[in-house]
Amino acid sequence: MGEKAAYEELEARLGEAEKIIKALRSGQGDAIIGDKNIYLVRLKQMEEALQKSREELEIRVQERTEQLSQEIDQRRSLSKRLVETVEGDRREMAMYLHDEIGQMLTTLRMELEWSGNGTGEPNGLSNEKRERASARILEILNKVKDVSRSLRPGLLDTLGLAPAIRSMVEGFKEVSGLRVHTHCNWLDETIDPEKSLALYRIAQEALTNVAKHAEATEVFVTLIRKNSSFQLSVEDNGNGFNYDELEKDNSDKGPLGIRIMRERAVLVGGDLTVESKIGKGTNVVAEIPV
């Protein structure tokens, strides 16, 4: 092929290539013929399909979010009702123990003591036995009072959170043998009773956990009034444990006691964090807005 012919052929091919590009640019091409395949030109349709599926996805995400939000609300309200039921039951039990059983035991003890006062009733019990029985009843009475108090802290209603917690801590010290220090930087402020009870129960649960699991020797219970919140912290010098903070966001994970404490805090608008490292003790902190 001569040079001129070769040049003309090249020009012809370039001309054709230009036409193809022009047709593609003006959006008039259907399909590109490859060596072995046919490729459909679908840009506009693909864009539209993509846009449509994006819109559908957004709608579905929104619906799902609303659904989840509703589920969370439902669970929260169920939680709240459960807590109210439990507290109600405890109140009733506390009252029953104190009023009925406590009363019966006191009466029994009094009758036992009078029977030794020479009022005329022979009953065959020696003084020693009578005294022992009386002491035994006193023991039982005190235990009943303890249980009643732990079920329903009367001090909470009458004197407030700090005194109630100090009283609880005294009882805890006796039973556990641990050294417990309390510190509170407010005394007289009245707190909403629901929040007060929540903090009391969290402190109670946290101390129970220390006694059961921590193998600690010292515990610090701190109540701090901050600018716009109350903070309760229960810190021990025990074993600590591997608590991954990330797990707290997943409501199905984490030890049950911690989940319950957190739920109590959340129900009154607050939150609970747990810091713990193996060998470095544990610190449970509840923060509740004023």
Add this chain to the structure above:
Amino acid sequence: MSIPGTGATKNETIVLQLFVAGEESHSKIAVNNLREICDSHLKDRCRIEIVDVYESFDIALENNIFLTPALIKVSPGPRITVFGNLSDTSEVLTALQFGDS
């Protein structure tokens, strides 16, 4: 419209090959446009052959067709290719060298 200066006599048949891709939209439009152009401007002189690249892939390759729709004027010469859906009639006629010179 007359057919001046094409090298074709009045009775010479004009052979056109239209390469399409099945039922794709531009291909269908091209088919309709071509029929109309032939009916309106090239009365009775047109022989249209529609080649579906899905069915006759090798013919498309032989003819070096890279894009559909593609219209080839087979005869009378020279061989000319037009790409696109043939919506602009005067442009098509000019490209095929059927326009007023």
